[in-house]
Amino acid sequence: MTNRRKFLQTAGLAGVGALAAPAVHGAAPIKWRMQTYAGPALAEHVIKPAIDTFNAIAGDEMQIELYTADQLVPTGELFRAMQRGTIDAVQSDDDSMASPTEVTVFGGYFPFASRYSLDVPVLYNQYGLGEIWEKEYEQVGVKWISAGSWDPCHFNTKEPIRSLDDLKGKRIFTFPTAGRFMSKFGVVPVTLPWEDVEVAVQTGELDGIGWSGITEDYTVGWADVTDYFLTNNISGAWAGSFFANMDRYNELSPRLQTLLKTVMDQSHYHRQWWYWGGEASLRVNGTKMQLTSIPDEEWQTVEDAAVEFWDEIAQESETKAKVVKIFKEYNEVMNKAGKPYRY
Numbered sequence: 001m002t003n004r005r006k007f008l009q010t011a012g013l014a015g016v017g018a019l020a021a022p023a024v025h026g027a028a029p030i031k032w033r034m035q036t037y038a039g040p041a042l043a044e045h046v047i048k049p050a051i052d053t054f055n056a057i058a059g060d061e062m063q064i065e066l067y068t069a070d071q072l073v074p075t076g077e078l079f080r081a082m083q084r085g086t087i088d089a090v091q092s093d094d095d096s097m098a099s100p101t102e103v104t105v106f107g108g109y110f111p112f113a114s115r116y117s118l119d120v121p122v123l124y125n126q127y128g129l130g131e132i133w134e135k136e137y138e139q140v141g142v143k144w145i146s147a148g149s150w151d152p153c154h155f156n157t158k159e160p161i162r163s164l165d166d167l168k169g170k171r172i173f174t175f176p177t178a179g180r181f182m183s184k185f186g187v188v189p190v191t192l193p194w195e196d197v198e199v200a201v202q203t204g205e206l207d208g209i210g211w212s213g214i215t216e217d218y219t220v221g222w223a224d225v226t227d228y229f230l231t232n233n234i235s236g237a238w239a240g241s242f243f244a245n246m247d248r249y250n251e252l253s254p255r256l257q258t259l260l261k262t263v264m265d266q267s268h269y270h271r272q273w274w275y276w277g278g279e280a281s282l283r284v285n286g287t288k289m290q291l292t293s294i295p296d297e298e299w300q301t302v303e304d305a306a307v308e309f310w311d312e313i314a315q316e317s318e319t320k321a322k323v324v325k326i327f328k329e330y331n332e333v334m335n336k337a338g339k340p341y342r343y
Contacts, residue, residue, distance in 0.1 A: 030062040030256075032248065034089040035078060037096050037240070039069045039194050041220045045274055046150070047091050050267035054259060062256055064089070069194040082245050083141055089244040095176050101136040102319035108175040108238055109153040111306040113327050115236040115334070115342065117272050120149035127326050132319065133241065143249040145261060148268025150238035151275040153178060156217050156226040157208030158201065160292045164301065173197050174210035178234060181309050182210065185302065201225045210234075214286065215278030223288040231283070231293045234302065242267075 036047045043066070051066045073081045078097035081087045090097060094107025106113065114120055124130040124147045137144040153174075161167060168186030172179070179189025187210070192200055200206040202225050209222055213233070217223040242264045249257065283291060314324040334341045 028060045029058070030252070032062070032064045032088040032244075033067060033072070034064050034091065035067040035069075035072050035081075035087055036090075037069055037075055037078070037092040037194070039220060042216060043068045045219065046271055047267060049270060050263050053266065054263040057259060057263075058256065062252070075194065079142070079243075082243060085245045085247060087245075088248045089242065091240065091242050093175070093238065093240040099137075100140060102317050103133055103136050103323060105177050105313055105320065106323055107177075107240065109178040109235040110239070110327075111178070111181045111234050111309055112303055113235065114149070114239070117149040117151075117237040117276055119330070119334075120147065120237050120239050121268065123326065123330055127330050129323065129326060132323060136319070137243065138246070141246045143244045143246050145242040145244060146264050146268065147239055147241040148265075148271060149275075150240055150271055151213030151215055151279060152233040152237055153210060153235045154213055154233045155208055155210045155230040156214075156222060156289060157228050157230070158226055159207065160228045160290070161230045161294065162292050163294055164298055170207040171205070172208050172210045173200070173206050178210060181306065182234065184305055184309075198222060198225055212238075213275060213279050214282045214289070215275050218278075218282055218286060218288065223286070227289060228292050229283075229289040231291055232299050232302075234306070 034047075034051065036043050038046050048066060051064050055063050067087075069075055072087060075092065075096050076098045078087075078090045078092055079099045082090050092107075094101065094104040096108060098104070099107070114123070124133070130147070133144045133147065155161060155167075155172065157170065157172075159166070159170075161170075164185055167182070169188060170186075171188045171190050172182070173190050173192055174182065174187075176189075176191075179187065179191075183189060190200075190206060192206075197206065197209060197211075198221055201209065201222070208226060209217075212222075214223070214229055217226070217229065223229075244260075252260070310324045310327065314321040331342075
């Protein structure tokens with residue numbers, strides 16, 4: 001908090017101060033500040049290796065200072081701070097950072113839009129989501145750099161979940177759209193600063209967490225305060241992106257822009273295998289949480305409701321309808337392809 005106050009006093013969210021001054025082209029080194037949605041323990045895996053690589057290669061030409069969840073600004077204010085130039089770049093999903101675009105609802109965990117982590121890069125690179133995201137963010141002065149997949153969305157709770165009825169009334173920390181969807185089944189979505197979640201579970205303010213897969217539960221300490229892990233998930237992979245203030249991005253040389261994109265893509269690759277391997281290994285070898293499951297025939301109710309939810313979202317705008325259409329077309333192809341694409 002001390003760092004945050006000092007930062008806000010210097011930069012000011014309402015204006016552009018010394019820290020927000022534009023980089024002088026040709027000056028060395030260019031300094032950027034990037035904030036991630038992830039807390040310190042998680043950031044060590046999902047972003048720090050990429051930033052360390054960028055800084056090592058860029059050297060005296062450019063350096064990126066990395067800040068973790070809520071360190072400079074609250075996660076819900078990330079977009080506005082980046083748009084103003086108060087911070088230069090962000091790693092987040094659209095939903096969490098309150099992006100004022102038509103694609104915000106699809107960031108993070110859009111229910112059952114993906115089954116596996118590879119679905120996300122295919123949707124963005126082969127089915128046109130990337131072009132839609134780029135256009136949406138250009139309209140609001142932000143450079144969308146690229147999207148990648150994270151872990152699936154499971155529930156880890158203090159009490160066992162073995163039926164949909166067990167979810168009713170449970171106060172769950174989760175993403176905005178995921179919470180909106182799961183409220184149809186009695187879940188009570190709760191929004192808190194990321195760093196307060198563990199204590200909130202211990203004090204009983206939360207009954208559980210619907211924010212990640214089992215890899216993050218172990219990595220960030222949530223497996224130490226919850227007793228059960230539900231193997232059913234509402235999305236096979238979180239979709240998150242890298243963004244930058246458009247003016248700051250345009251000030252970079254083509255070489256630095258290419259380096260930034262390359263390192264971000266390497267970060268997507270790193271997370272893909274780190275999560276994929278971790279999810280399986282910890283289900284089998286983890287000792288901190290007991291696995292529970294809702295029967296497939298009962299869980300099908302949730303999957304059917306997701307299709308209805310997609311149609312609700314599609315009614316909200318032309319762009320949202322276009323994205324939903326892509327999801328439907330993609331999943332139709334995957335289902336027809338059969339194993340190993342869909343089971």
